[in-house]
Amino acid sequence: MTPAPAVVVRNINIAAEGRNMTNEELEQEIRDVSESIESLAEPEKPLSKEEKRHRDVLLLKKEILDNIKDAREKNDKSGEIRNLMTYGLLTSWGEKHPYLMSIVQSNMRWGAF
Numbered sequence: 001m002t003p004a005p006a007v008v009v010r011n012i013n014i015a016a017e018g019r020n021m022t023n024e025e026l027e028q029e030i031r032d033v034s035e036s037i038e039s040l041a042e043p044e045k046p047l048s049k050e051e052k053r054h055r056d057v058l059l060l061k062k063e064i065l066d067n068i069k070d071a072r073e074k075n076d077k078s079g080e081i082r083n084l085m086t087y088g089l090l091t092s093w094g095e096k097h098p099y100l101m102s103i104v105q106s107n108m109r110w111g112a113f
């Protein structure tokens with residue numbers, strides 16, 4: 001269930017350096033997450049508890065990445081930075097600490113208003 005080592009290193013570097021993703025990195029990350037979500041979708045068998053949790057994390061990652069992309073298209077720097085920080089937190093700590101994931105999700109809900 002863990003992502004490929006190259007993806008983990010790329011995510012940790014982005015979070016640790018506090019730098020922006022390039023458009024190419026953003027598109028690659030969206031493709032990686034989408035492929036991971038699709039690989040979990042097997043209608044023949046139900047997902048285990050761990051697989052459901054992993055799917056939820058992937059869906060949250062995809063939502064944040066889409067928000068980053070939308071903010072870039074709208075030239076909303078504050079929205080882009082906020083979502084990049086949220087993505088950095090999620091990729092570096094969120095999968096290991098489910099309580100942090102709930103904080104990230106509540107933050108995203110409040111940001112929608």
